[in-house]
Amino acid sequence: MCLAIPSKILSIKGNTAEIDVGGNTKEVNITLTPEAKVGDYVLLHAGFAINVIDEQAAEEIFDAWEEAYAALQK
Amino acid sequence: MQPYRNRDYAHHLLERLQQEATRPVSVMEVCGTHTVAIARSGLRELLPKNIRLISGPGCPVCVTDDLDLDLVIALAKEPEITMATFGDMMRVPGTGSSLLEAKSLGADVKVVYSPTDAVALAVANPDRQVVFLAVGFETTIPTVAVAVEQAVQQGLRNFSIFSLHKLVPPVMEALLTDPEVRLDAFINPGHVCTILGTEPFRFIPEQYGKPCVVTGFEAVDIMEALLMILQQYNQGRPSVEIQYKRAVRPEGNAVARGYIDKYFTPVTACWRGIGEVPGSGLALREEFAHLDAQRRFPITVTPGKRLKNCSCGQVLKGLKLPYECALFGKACTPMKPVGPCMVSTEGSCAAYYRYGAQRVGGAV
Numbered sequence A: 001m002c003l004a005i006p007s008k009i010l011s012i013k014g015n016t017a018e019i020d021v022g023g024n025t026k027e028v029n030i031t032l033t034p035e036a037k038v039g040d041y042v043l044l045h046a047g048f049a050i051n052v053i054d055e056q057a058a059e060e061i062f063d064a065w066e067e068a069y070a071a072l073q074k
Numbered sequence B: 001m002q003p004y005r006n007r008d009y010a011h012h013l014l015e016r017l018q019q020e021a022t023r024p025v026s027v028m029e030v031c032g033t034h035t036v037a038i039a040r041s042g043l044r045e046l047l048p049k050n051i052r053l054i055s056g057p058g059c060p061v062c063v064t065d066d067l068d069l070d071l072v073i074a075l076a077k078e079p080e081i082t083m084a085t086f087g088d089m090m091r092v093p094g095t096g097s098s099l100l101e102a103k104s105l106g107a108d109v110k111v112v113y114s115p116t117d118a119v120a121l122a123v124a125n126p127d128r129q130v131v132f133l134a135v136g137f138e139t140t141i142p143t144v145a146v147a148v149e150q151a152v153q154q155g156l157r158n159f160s161i162f163s164l165h166k167l168v169p170p171v172m173e174a175l176l177t178d179p180e181v182r183l184d185a186f187i188n189p190g191h192v193c194t195i196l197g198t199e200p201f202r203f204i205p206e207q208y209g210k211p212c213v214v215t216g217f218e219a220v221d222i223m224e225a226l227l228m229i230l231q232q233y234n235q236g237r238p239s240v241e242i243q244y245k246r247a248v249r250p251e252g253n254a255v256a257r258g259y260i261d262k263y264f265t266p267v268t269a270c271w272r273g274i275g276e277v278p279g280s281g282l283a284l285r286e287e288f289a290h291l292d293a294q295r296r297f298p299i300t301v302t303p304g305k306r307l308k309n310c311s312c313g314q315v316l317k318g319l320k321l322p323y324e325c326a327l328f329g330k331a332c333t334p335m336k337p338v339g340p341c342m343v344s345t346e347g348s349c350a351a352y353y354r355y356g357a358q359r360v361g362g363a364v
């Protein structure tokens, strides 16, 4: 039930953002993520953005593990 | 998110786990979404024998107490009430019936997707008393708080909530102190932690010496988290770490926590199968008592008898695996659930049923 899906913000009007879900646009409430900007990825849950996702952190952590993996292969 | 499904990398992680798993550890995943991910990927049978994964309380639907639900169902049957609920709650059995059965007998029960939809329902139906059945962990609670705020701002007189919210850290502590339950570490619920961050879990390593890793929902995320847990053990430094860095910051979402604190205050709550846990539920604060359905519509029902033969309690505590319940797959299936662990798609029993008990049978 706590499932939250990532999605990109297309536009913002007040407390409502238009987001892209698999090519369709949908409106979500962004009261809980006042820092969210157009272009950000947010996690959606029960009609709300609950968190802004850090795509870069995602890549960094993966890189770190990849490096460790690569080092082991040598 | 493609790399998180990378096969070679998964093999590498399994090898690393094999090297680090030098002693038996029991790791509980608290969140139902993890239970589903583990069942779907068949991870249990791939892992080193020393790692035992146990499914904990899992989902807010599964842990809703049947006696609480009896009250909700009785209220839903009142003529002036429209009960709005998340779809998952419809088939959860109370001691007697479910909201779905009540609806088929004429009760006005409506499924909503968001708590704010329930507010909209109240606005659109001024002659009805709309009660939102508020279930959820910390992921969901802030969204309910925003709905309450909307109702306050609009001065709605026909909206209230029936709060059966549950808080995760207090139940983790209850499990740690339960002499029956043996646990060495936790896979922390990723989306609960987007709100809470790491601070509310620090007592777990500090007072109980057990690792906690906040974890994402791909099989690879879970393997990484297990490796982090084993490394914490082997290096003797239990702590709260975040594997799910792409979504969770150590500080969590302070705005969302502010919403929870503004509208709610902790109370004792009853968890199905686990019992009363102090401070693990939330009630609306005194100033918002007029939006509290329990206070606004005092109802009593003769306590029903709790379900017989259902092992949900032991399953929720991680003492039994679902297929060790005598009813599993026989009297109790997702089509005809006896216990709540079978009702919700995230319940451990439903996850095991869906992805095949035999696949995970060797892991006990």
Ligand code: SF4
Binding pocket: B309, B310, B311, B312, B313, B315, B322, B325, B326, B327, B328, B329, B332, B333, B337, B338, B339, B340, B341, B342, B343, B349
């Ligand atoms: S199989 Fe059904 S009755 Fe048995 S523990 Fe699971 S939900 Fe409860």
